[in-house]
Amino acid sequence: MTVDVLYFAWVRERIGLPKEKVETDAPTVAVLVEELKAREDRYAAAFADLSALRVAVDQELTDFDAPLDGVREVAFFPPMTGG
Amino acid sequence: MTVDVLYFAWVRERIGLPKEKVETDAPTVAVLVEELKAREDRYAAAFADLSALRVAVDQELTDFDAPLDGVREVAFFPPMTGG
Amino acid sequence: MAVRVQSDSFDPGAELTAFAHGRRDAGAVVTFSGLVRDTAARDLEAMEIEHYPAMTERAIAGIEAEAVARWSLTDSLVIHRHGRLAPGEIIMMVATAAPHRADAFAAAEFLMDYLKSRAPFWKKEITRAGESWVAAKDEDEQALDRWRDGA
Amino acid sequence: MAVRVQSDSFDPGAELTAFAHGRRDAGAVVTFSGLVRDTAARDLEAMEIEHYPAMTERAIAGIEAEAVARWSLTDSLVIHRHGRLAPGEIIMMVATAAPHRADAFAAAEFLMDYLKSRAPFWKKEITRAGESWVAAKDEDEQALDRWRDGA
Numbered sequence: 001m002t003v004d005v006l007y008f009a010w011v012r013e014r015i016g017l018p019k020e021k022v023e024t025d026a027p028t029v030a031v032l033v034e035e036l037k038a039r040e041d042r043y044a045a046a047f048a049d050l051s052a053l054r055v056a057v058d059q060e061l062t063d064f065d066a067p068l069d070g071v072r073e074v075a076f077f078p079p080m081t082g083g
Numbered sequence: 084m085t086v087d088v089l090y091f092a093w094v095r096e097r098i099g100l101p102k103e104k105v106e107t108d109a110p111t112v113a114v115l116v117e118e119l120k121a122r123e124d125r126y127a128a129a130f131a132d133l134s135a136l137r138v139a140v141d142q143e144l145t146d147f148d149a150p151l152d153g154v155r156e157v158a159f160f161p162p163m164t165g166g
Numbered sequence: 167m168a169v170r171v172q173s174d175s176f177d178p179g180a181e182l183t184a185f186a187h188g189r190r191d192a193g194a195v196v197t198f199s200g201l202v203r204d205t206a207a208r209d210l211e212a213m214e215i216e217h218y219p220a221m222t223e224r225a226i227a228g229i230e231a232e233a234v235a236r237w238s239l240t241d242s243l244v245i246h247r248h249g250r251l252a253p254g255e256i257i258m259m260v261a262t263a264a265p266h267r268a269d270a271f272a273a274a275e276f277l278m279d280y281l282k283s284r285a286p287f288w289k290k291e292i293t294r295a296g297e298s299w300v301a302a303k304d305e306d307e308q309a310l311d312r313w314r315d316g317a
Numbered sequence: 318m319a320v321r322v323q324s325d326s327f328d329p330g331a332e333l334t335a336f337a338h339g340r341r342d343a344g345a346v347v348t349f350s351g352l353v354r355d356t357a358a359r360d361l362e363a364m365e366i367e368h369y370p371a372m373t374e375r376a377i378a379g380i381e382a383e384a385v386a387r388w389s390l391t392d393s394l395v396i397h398r399h400g401r402l403a404p405g406e407i408i409m410m411v412a413t414a415a416p417h418r419a420d421a422f423a424a425a426e427f428l429m430d431y432l433k434s435r436a437p438f439w440k441k442e443i444t445r446a447g448e449s450w451v452a453a454k455d456e457d458e459q460a461l462d463r464w465r466d467g468a
Contacts, residue, residue, distance in 0.1 A: 191355065198421070201343060
């Protein structure tokens with residue numbers, strides 16, 4: 001399946017783009033992360049410490065165990081600093 | 084000595100005036116209250132339940148044991164309802 | 167730090183605009199505005215607020231000084247009206263400015279709790295059914311307890 | 318209940334005036350305004366706020382709905398800006414209206430705590446010395462704990 005993958009803040013800067021389409025059969029976010037890390041060093045660097053990252057699936061905050069079945073959009077970003 | 088005695092809210096309404104000069108040698112607020120209660124029924128009614136009253140001496144909140152020596156102004160009123 | 171006690175109305179929004187203007191040192195501004203609330207029976211005609219002029223400003227300034235001593239505040243403001251007010255009218259306002267939001271919130275709540283029970287104001291409700299003095303609430307007195315051991 | 322996410326500036330005072338206007342049912346209105354605070358070195362040139370447009374309004378509306386469910390609120394408002402802001406500029410604002418002050422204060426603090434850590438915004442400080450993303454604070458995450466067991 002094809003998933004829109006979005007990056008924000010320093011994750012976006014480290015990977016070097018805000019958004020890309022990714023072809024994947026990963027069953028969970030965690031497996032998708034492993035596929036991305038295997039691509040290039042900049043991905044490996046961005047995802048080196050998952051405890052420093054948050055993930056949203058279809059615009060809902062979730063965790064790295066979340067299933068990807070039927071999902072259209074996955075976003076990775078650092079802890080939020082609103083307010 | 085002569086003391087200005089002020090009344091606020093329902094204490095003022097019950098006694099029927101906002102302010103009066105009182106000649107007293109009472110050593111404390113509590114003794115002054117006893118002198119006032121002995122004057123007339125409206126004073127006795129206003130001061131019947133001291134737990135429902137507050138007192139300020141020279142514009143500072145205090146309690147009924149406060150001494151009156153050198154005091155210029157004593158005010159009696161119900162618990163405050165500001166804000 | 168400022169205190170204003172007045173019978174004239176005021177616009178809490180205009181006060182907030184002025185209070186927040188040009189602050190580079192305070193990330194957080196909290197305001198509380200108290201409005202005349204209608205009775206449950208929706209028959210309030212007016213609220214009359216009596217105060218003790220010789221004591222009021224000094225009592226409020228004392229409460230403000232304690233807030234400034236307890237929290238890291240950049241500024242604070244208290245405005246309180248007296249006289250006859252219609253339902254929906256502004257009664258009073260508190261504003262606090264601080265580098266951090268926890269201080270701004272805590273100081274505003276502290277000011278409100280002390281103004282409720284320690285500033286010399288008394289409210290009377292005038293309804294079609296008659297007049298009655300607003301009774302002090304036990305919960306307002308209890309609200310002061312939380313500030314007694316350092317917040 | 319209203320949510321606005323925008324790059325345009327706004328006047329928190331004008332918002333408070335409009336929010337408080339004509340309320341006979343709410344005695345208490347609380348606002349929080351967040352301003353761009355200068356750095357300790359006083360060299361901040363700008364703050365840039367990035368957000369996740371598809372998610373932002375929905376996330377904030379969800380937080381607001383939870384506040385309305387938990388406290389007795391008459392109304393609430395959240396405005397949050399994104400883009401490039403100068404020191405002293407308004408970043409965001411929360412307003413709550415309630416019959417009683419405890420509800421208005423608690424709901425405003427709850428909204429702030431959740432917006433800080435759960436709304437998809439990221440702040441970057443641009444100083445003469447360079448750029449850096451603002452790190453999330455442990456204390457902001459801990460602030461959420463107090464709402465977990467019923468306030």
